[in-house]
Amino acid sequence: MSREQAKVREVGPRDGLQMVQRILSTEQKLDWCRKAAEAGIAEIEITSFVPPQVVPQFADAVDVALGAVAMGSFTPAALVPNQKGAERAFDVGVPVVNYVLSASEAHNLANVRRTTEESLSAFGAIVAMRDRAEGVRTHLGGCIATAFGCTIQGDVPEAGVLEIARRYAEMGADEIIVADTVGYGDPKQVRRILSAVVAEVAPLPVACHFHDTRGLGLANVVAALEAGVRAFDASLGGLGGCPFAPGASGNIATEDTAFLLESLGFDTGVRFEPLLALRQQLEIWLPEECFGGAIARAGLPKTFEYQR
Amino acid sequence: MSREQAKVREVGPRDGLQMVQRILSTEQKLDWCRKAAEAGIAEIEITSFVPPQVVPQFADAVDVALGAVAMGSFTPAALVPNQKGAERAFDVGVPVVNYVLSASEAHNLANVRRTTEESLSAFGAIVAMRDRAEGVRTHLGGCIATAFGCTIQGDVPEAGVLEIARRYAEMGADEIIVADTVGYGDPKQVRRILSAVVAEVAPLPVACHFHDTRGLGLANVVAALEAGVRAFDASLGGLGGCPFAPGASGNIATEDTAFLLESLGFDTGVRFEPLLALRQQLEIWLPEECFGGAIARAGLPKTFEYQR
Numbered sequence: 001m002s003r004e005q006a007k008v009r010e011v012g013p014r015d016g017l018q019m020v021q022r023i024l025s026t027e028q029k030l031d032w033c034r035k036a037a038e039a040g041i042a043e044i045e046i047t048s049f050v051p052p053q054v055v056p057q058f059a060d061a062v063d064v065a066l067g068a069v070a071m072g073s074f075t076p077a078a079l080v081p082n083q084k085g086a087e088r089a090f091d092v093g094v095p096v097v098n099y100v101l102s103a104s105e106a107h108n109l110a111n112v113r114r115t116t117e118e119s120l121s122a123f124g125a126i127v128a129m130r131d132r133a134e135g136v137r138t139h140l141g142g143c144i145a146t147a148f149g150c151t152i153q154g155d156v157p158e159a160g161v162l163e164i165a166r167r168y169a170e171m172g173a174d175e176i177i178v179a180d181t182v183g184y185g186d187p188k189q190v191r192r193i194l195s196a197v198v199a200e201v202a203p204l205p206v207a208c209h210f211h212d213t214r215g216l217g218l219a220n221v222v223a224a225l226e227a228g229v230r231a232f233d234a235s236l237g238g239l240g241g242c243p244f245a246p247g248a249s250g251n252i253a254t255e256d257t258a259f260l261l262e263s264l265g266f267d268t269g270v271r272f273e274p275l276l277a278l279r280q281q282l283e284i285w286l287p288e289e290c291f292g293g294a295i296a297r298a299g300l301p302k303t304f305e306y307q308r
Numbered sequence: 309m310s311r312e313q314a315k316v317r318e319v320g321p322r323d324g325l326q327m328v329q330r331i332l333s334t335e336q337k338l339d340w341c342r343k344a345a346e347a348g349i350a351e352i353e354i355t356s357f358v359p360p361q362v363v364p365q366f367a368d369a370v371d372v373a374l375g376a377v378a379m380g381s382f383t384p385a386a387l388v389p390n391q392k393g394a395e396r397a398f399d400v401g402v403p404v405v406n407y408v409l410s411a412s413e414a415h416n417l418a419n420v421r422r423t424t425e426e427s428l429s430a431f432g433a434i435v436a437m438r439d440r441a442e443g444v445r446t447h448l449g450g451c452i453a454t455a456f457g458c459t460i461q462g463d464v465p466e467a468g469v470l471e472i473a474r475r476y477a478e479m480g481a482d483e484i485i486v487a488d489t490v491g492y493g494d495p496k497q498v499r500r501i502l503s504a505v506v507a508e509v510a511p512l513p514v515a516c517h518f519h520d521t522r523g524l525g526l527a528n529v530v531a532a533l534e535a536g537v538r539a540f541d542a543s544l545g546g547l548g549g550c551p552f553a554p555g556a557s558g559n560i561a562t563e564d565t566a567f568l569l570e571s572l573g574f575d576t577g578v579r580f581e582p583l584l585a586l587r588q589q590l591e592i593w594l595p596e597e598c599f600g601g602a603i604a605r606a607g608l609p610k611t612f613e614y615q616r
Contacts, residue, residue: 154611186572215601264496
């Protein structure tokens with residue numbers, strides 16, 4: 001009997017590294033991708049096309065993208081915050097490009113110095129650019145950051161989140177990604193908002209991007225599953241936050257998310273042994289970083305079995 | 309509009325301290341209880357009536373119990389693994405006595421050197437002892453440990469868990485407590501087992517006791533809520549396990565559990581400021597222990613408000 005699939009998408013090389021001071025080499029980043037793919041991860045957000053002076057870690061975005069595309073063992077995705085970034089991503093042929101804006105006006109202004117409306121309008125130009133291009137059609141994700149609340153603005157109106165999802169879909173997005181950028185979401189809110197977004201943009205797929213800032217990351221995954229979501233961003237070892245730093249905001253851990261999904265009966269394709277070996281490699285590469293997650297320290301239950 | 313109540317029961321002074329090497333003084337334990345009660349915790353598992361040579365930490369069980377009963381600001385509960393323990397708890401007048409056995413035969417044999425059936429039969433004698441006693445009727449909880457799997461035995465048959473719950477209820481238990489002693493449970497299993505137990509013993513209340521060993525503790529709380537459970541054991545700072553020790557198996561953190569429940573709209577009665585201050589006190593008292601939980605490091609969301 002074949003099981004329903006659910007995807008864990010590794011975003012560590014992008015969101016995990018975003019705040020990390022130590023610059024990983026292009027080769028290390030590609031090694032990370034190669035080994036994650038070997039462990040069964042089918043899609044990896046490999047980099048962000050932002051100016052190097054903004055995030056020095058992504059100065060090698062083009063080289064990482066070229067290397068990842070050449071690898072062929074997984075689907076590389078890149079994050080872009082504007083038209084310029086999208087152009088660079090299209091130029092190197094990244095098959096998935098995720099555009100990001102914040103539902104929180106205050107957060108969007110702080111992040112990209114434009115209103116949410118200005119960012120949203122720019123997506124239209126990106127779609128047009130995509131549609132003009134020759135060759136394989138780029139898959140465009142529309143990401144809604146701070147969809148569950150914002151550290152700057154506080155509450156974020158749910159109607160605004162829905163409206164952004166609707167307009168993304170109208171403009172030609174291939175997927176909507178709803179992100180709890182600051183870890184404010186709770187399972188009730190997640191179920192309510194995701195049910196609404198899924199209904200609004202159907203049959204377009206909807207993915208979620210959760211941070212585990214307040215311990216509710218995996219509970220939020222369960223809530224999103226109930227709303228019909230089947231793809232989740234996560235970073236290996238929960239990289240991107242520190243369990244000891246105040247306000248730290250790491251992604252949900254890839255390995256714990258895969259464990260949860262497999263436990264619930266979903267087929268993630270993930271193999272835990274090589275994934276946890278890769279995590280150990282990462283801990284060596286990034287000795288200053290804090291790695292979280294539970295499966296790496298506790299191991300899988302004795303009763304765990306791949307249901308295939 | 310009044311909200312539905314959900315209880316977080318502090319079990320740190322019992323389950324949290326069980327494996328801790330440093331012996332807290334009776335006064336410290338009572339101070340913990342006093343401050344937890346001031347922070348809105350209505351029920352606290354204060355100690356375990358086991359032989360001092362087995363768990364030296366609980367050598368002062370009688371004094372802690374007498375002190376807690378005298379306090380009057382919360383409902384003290386005690387854990388007992390056998391008739392002798394129950395007798396001691398009754399003698400000092402602890403109003404809630406939770407009897408524990410393991411659904412896993414192998415775990416029960418390792419823990420109390422009796423079969424699960426022998427332990428279950430002994431509960432009948434404890435109920436009889438309770439019913440013979442004069443004065444206020446003791447509330448008897450029947451706890452089913454390793455209900456979701458066992459590190460020794462592996463799988464634990466769900467029919468056995470249901471059967472134990474049914475017999476506990478028949479014999480005169482006032483509440484059933486279903487415990488994931490080793491952190492093997494996942495939300496799907498929790499919803500399935502708890503729905504069955506709740507239906508089996510209705511209208512008897514059913515509580516849950518989760519450990520966060522593999523990161524699913526709070527997701528399991530949500531699943532149990534959906535099955536109708538409204539009371540959860542937890543320990544402040546997740547005491548009872550270490551995020552860095554292999555196989556460590558701390559309880560879900562009291563403060564994170566309360567945050568989750570409040571976020572979902574339940575009224576826990578908990579005030580976070582004094583609760584987190586108490587946690588800081590505990591960290592000073594127990595410098596060798598690892599404290600976990602997310603709310604203590606990240607703070608409540610800016611958007612959080614007590615809905616009352």
